[in-house]
Amino acid sequence: MSDQPLTLAVFEEFQRRLFESIDTRFDRNDARFDSIDTRFGVVAFRFDALDRRFDEFEKKVDSRFDEVAGQIDGLAHRMLGLEEEFVFVKEALKGLEAGAERLESGQRDLMAAVHGLDERLSRVEKRLDDLVAREPRYASREEVESLKARMEALKTQIENLEKRVDRA
Secondary structure (H helix, E strand, C coil), X not given: CCXXXXXXXXXXXXXXXXXXHHHHHHHHHHHHHHHHHHHHHHHHHHHHHHHHHHHHHHHHHHHHXXXXXXXXXXXXXXXXXXXXXXXXXXXXXXHHHHHHHHHHHHHHHHHHHHHHHHHHHXXXXXXXXXXXXXXXXXXXXXXHHHHHXXXXXXXXXXXXXXXXXXXX
């Protein structure tokens, strides 16, 4: 430190230089803060853009989700309908199977009856042929032909019954 006396002019000069130095430093800091503020503005603009993009994306996802949820609901309704239909079809099949069993049983009975009638008719024809052969005077030719015609009609009826049974 110097031994010189401190005058008002020296003090004012010191004060002026000090304040200029401080003002310069504040101006530089202000410039730096302005630069940082500009950068924050750019970042804020980017965040705003990202917010808008996320909002649009969220709307799209929500609409797609609603669409998928609607489709799933539709499928669920269709599945319930199919399930109900399956139950009805299953019950109808049980009824048809029971009917087919009864029909098969009836067919067997009918076939047995047709075979019995066929055997009986064969015995009647044989007896008739034997009777005519032993005693030609008992039966006239017309009666025999009439009986044969009736037998043919019975055979035709039997064949028709067998066809109906075969179709069932």
